[in-house]
Structures are given as structure tokens and as C-alpha cells.
Amino acid sequence: MLGATAYLCDVESRGGAFTYWPNSHHAAHRYFLEHPSHLDGSFLYIEGFTWDVFCDNPKTGGTEFTAKTGDLLLWHAFLFHNGSLNLRSSPRTALIARFDHRDRDDPVFRHDVPEDLWKYWAI
DSSP, rough: OEEEESSSBBBBBSSSEEEEEEHHHHOOOOHHHGGGGGGGGGGGGGGTGGGGGSOOOOOOEEEEOOOOOOEEEETTTTEEEEEEOSSSSSSSEEEEEOOOOOOTTTTTHHHHSSSSSGGGOOO
């Protein structure tokens, strides 16, 4: 899945910025290679689940993506991310979309975690 965020106004640090953990998509990919049935979100119901499994460095804190009006951020769905708290007086205004593969409802495709993280990203 491809995530896209288009910014309609500037977003400063501590202003609700998209926050991500660099290279975390690799840790998530390793997890889903081992547990493909968890792609449906069932990992949330595992006793003792911790978000650390998707990120090699969760305690270091994420990196904020501060944006200018008109910036477009494209991100892999496996990227460990969150929005920061908006401690500023201006709202974060953005359009956020997630795009699935056309075969997402095919039961074989739905649980396919390819060895190549970018296999389905061809245009």
C-alpha cells in the first residue's frame, strides 16, 4: 500500500508533523515475512504485543517531516509512522490518502509478502 500526504499549509516542528522512524519499513517487512497472516492487523490482539516489532529503534523517537504548502510525501505502508502532537496555534491541514493494489481482495495476493519489499510498486 502506498500512503500519500499532500500539505495544504506549512507544518512546522511540533505542529502535527508526519513523524516516521527511518528504515522501520525494513523491520516491519521482516516481521510480515515471518507472519504474513498478520497483515490483516491481527497482531494487535496478540498478548504482549509491542510496536517495537515494527521498528528497530522505537525509543529514539521519530523524525518529523516538516512541510511547506504544496509538498507531497509518498510513503510505504510498512513505514512506522505517527502524527506528532500539534502544540502550535495553527492547524495541520493536509490531504491524506492510502492506495491499495488492484488485487488486494484476492486471497492469495492479500497474504503475499514478497521477498522484494518494492515488488508491487512498479508503475
